[in-house]
Amino acid sequence: MTTTTDYGYNSKVEGEVVVSRADAVINWIRRHSVWPMPMGLACCAIELMAAGGSRFDISRFGMEVMRFSPRQSDCMIVAGTVTYKMAEVVRRIYDQMAEPKWVVAMGACASTGGMYRSYAVLQGVDRIVPVDVYISGCPPRPEALLDGMMRLQEKIKNEASTRDLLRERQRNRLAFQQELAGV
């Protein structure tokens, strides 16, 4: 079946081949399937769950796959108050996630410690993990969370993924050579 020439792509003429930049393809794939790791610590987790429900539907963005395993997820959504006792766990889970990974600080407590100015609460999760998107609110409405995730998608769109991949490949190759030399 021929496609119309609205898209400038006629499958009868060009065949089933699309030419594009590597970054565009990689970033498109990554940003349209961000699998969250819901670090749901407090009340914001309820709004996160609401965003996963049918009324607000995070599934429109491909993010309904809430993987509680850090090995299988892309984005850690820190939803709730991080106490110093829990900070160790949050950092460990972050370290176990595979690249590429992003962190979203959802709500006031995760962004800055929120209303809890005290000895027991970490004043912002960005003190222990690098945060990509901060979402304000106490708790933020599900629409605000979705807006934050859309901004994360914009951020991923502008990443230099190919350069990062090549750099990592080079780093791994170097490490392997050093290991061989050591042996």
Place this chain on the structure above:
Amino acid sequence: MIATSTEWTEKYGFLRARDSLDWPAVECPQTELMEFLRSLKDEEGFDFLADVTAIDHYDADPRYEVVYHLFSTTEHVYLRVVTPCAGGAQPQCLSLVPLWPTADWHERETYDMFGIRFSGHPDLRRILMWDGYPYHPLRKEFPLAGIEVELPSPDTTEATGGATAKPAPMMGGPFHSPQHGTMARREPRADDESWTEVRERADNGEAAAPRDLRPQE
């Protein structure tokens, strides 16, 4: 059912009545504590231990008092029992775990926050703060913002490049409005100050502050 503190002190001679706005409150010395609470539970019908907490009187002696809130589910009455802790800087008290198993975690919390050791407790360790935390936060000399300490585990400190538990920012931070001056200054301020009550009043020729409506002494 006994309804007032004085009736309690009449029935049990070693008790003292304590000022209370809501329910009867009595003070009980530690020597009589276990027997008194056992008779409260078995004979007087106070089957529910609602809370175990403590008070830190910084300057008074004894410094710490442990407060028990008892409730009777059959009669729907409360009783507050307060007992002073011996030991000054290392306060001690008896554990109620043999009578009410719920006292387990409440006493752990009281130990964590005040440093009161409960003798006879099966597993007395911190519950809210982490095990190696060096302070007892609800003591009067501990600042609300906290004292800088290392994070609980060394691999987190290493992974984050030396992050510590710092004191929380108090007054002067982004979410704190100044607590002096007129109400208009004390309320949270927005970035956009194109309209403020002070300027409005000045434009209308009124005084900058609203009239003080408190009764003048």
